[in-house]
Amino acid sequence: PRILILGPPGAGKGTQSGRLVEHFDIAHITTGDALRANKGMDISDVHDEYDTPGEIMAAGELVPDEVVTAIVEEALADADGFVLDGYPRNIAQAEALEGMTDLDVVLKLDVSEDELVHRLTGRRIDPETDEVYHVEYDPAEDEEVKERLVQRDDDTEETVVERLRVYEENTAPVVEYYDEKGSLERIDGDRAPEEVWTEIRERVESAV
Ligand code: AP5
């Protein structure tokens, strides 16, 4: 299947994408991970204020469309089935995607704002495996792992607030865009990961 997963920062896009990848044996195309892997890339020629994706992400702003669209274009060329996570983030990107591929299903995870802040500020990453944890919901059991966990640069409270604002301004219209096409499947993401997953799997299976 060709799946798009939408939702605000912290909604569980990465968590649920991991399950989709495993269950359907498809590619995970995620602009956020791709940009984190290329944090120091020189993009000063396409941005007036910042020199690298790392600086833009730490501020909670959007990386220029041409940079992320090139990432997605390249990844799509290699993928048969996929789950796309983190793109499109504005209408221009949604229109660019239209020319690149068809989608079988568009999922949107709904989660309350208080819960998003709680999930993001409590998220921790294992720098050795990239495994994602949460201090309260999903703590690391192993002491050695626990000690090496780090926070994502953009998960500070200040940047989280800005990311949520940028989402409302730029990405909420993308949700409308797909809703108007009649292709949006809303999922209550304010439940345990396992429950959210069960519903996602059913919706995808009935869409393909
Ligand atoms: P990106 O990496 O895409 O971040 P995001 O959209 O802000 O989303 P997150 O990764 O923070 O959250 P998620 O929904 O994946 O949640 P997760 O599953 O990890 O983008 C980062 C930055 O890159 C952007 O700000 C921008 O600068 C740039 N960028 C990326 N794409 C771009 C684009 N297209 N255009 C321009 N710029 C772009 O879960 C979060 C936490 O909650 C975890 O700790 C997890 O364990 C926990 N959790 C998950 N599900 C549940 C649950 N059901 N119950 C309880 N806890 C849960």
Ligand code: ZN
């Ligand atoms: Zn993510």
